[in-house]
Amino acid sequence: MARPFKKQQDSPKPRLKTNFTKIEVDEDAPSAPTQRLHKLLALAGLGSRRDMEKLIESGRVTVNGQVAQLGAGVTSDDVVRVDSRPVRLSFAPELPQILIYHKPEGEIVSADDPEGRSSVFDKLPRLKGAKWIAIGRLDINTSGLLIFTTSGELANHFMHPRYEVEREYAVRIFGELTEGQLLQLTQGIELEDGPAAFDVINPQGGEGANHWYQVILREGRNREVRRLFEAFQLPVSRLMRVRFGPVNLPPRVKRGQMLKLEPKEVLGILEWAGLDAPKAPARQLTQREKDKLTTVFTPKERKRRGSILNHPPREKPMDNSLPHRKERDSKPQIARKPVANRRIRQTSDLSAPKQQKRSDRNRGRG
DSSP states (O other), X not given: XXXXXXXXXXXXXXXXXXXXXXXXXXXXXXXXOOEEHHHHHHHTTSOOHHHHHHHHHTTOEEETTEEOOTTOEEOTTSOEEETXXXXXXXXXXXXXXXXEEEEOTXXXXXXXXXXXXXXXXXXXXXXXXXXXXXXXXXXXXXXXXXXXXXXXXXXXXXXXXXXXXXXXXXXXXXXXXXXXXXXXXXXXXXXXXXXXXOSEXXXXXXETTEEEEEEEESOOOTTHHHHHHHTTTOOEEEEEEEEETTEEOOTTSOTTOEEEOOHHHXXXXXXXXXOOOOOSOOOOOOHHHHHHHTOOBOOOOOOOOOOGGGSOOOOOOSOSSSHHHHXXXXXXXXXXXXXXXXXXXXXXXXXXXXXXXXXXXXTTOO
């Protein structure tokens, strides 16, 4: 059989040469905007701003391989690491999140409690690249509306005394106020930390010795509502916040339940506060995320992580290439005792199968 004709291979095409030109840096171009390092670390959910300042002072934070200094500014091009681990920082402003919580009695509004009592921060959903900020506080015996947000500016607008944001409460006292006492509570009463008064106080009726009142005031001093009633020897038996500024406690949010506000509601609150909305396009939500925005849910208590300062830095292994082998070799080896006259099991040790009875073989035949 004749050999097939071998085709002649075409000569390879000449490879095109690429001229690499170095991009010239425009020295007159504006530099990238910098932001405070401790602020970005706090927004990433690693702790408060004070904790981040202590973290930077301890030398556990590096920027581009160099130990960071307190008050340093970083850009989006810098590589920030905490304990040699890269940290994702958010430079572009995003639409803040707002969460409504119907706080029951018996919970404190504090992230760190040495007594280990139940805290509202134990039930908050986890966030990536942000942290929840409580707008105002309620003492352990007060229930009602509690607002959480991821925007520090929005939280400051709600809480700072110069903005005089209204707080509305439903109060039940043991006893009843007279007309003179109602007038005196609106004109002002001298307390230990200065004069205080209600902007509005309206009786809401009651049964027996208990009476309800609707009160509105524009400041949030410690136990101010209770102290105003205790000035007339009328103890408060129940106190519930029902409104904070433009945010009302929805009736469908029962005790211990949460509700996340929709983006259009968040934009309305930002407009009320006079804050600029982010110019970046909003992230497209999945159908599951859209359903969660309108659904009231009961949070589950989880383990609190706390600040990163409470966790010591991780120790590096001596040899990064063989970390597991070194740990295994460092463990004490237990010597096994030799087994004398050990016999290997054989096939002949198995018992023979039992013979099937004739009645069983013929069973079921017609």
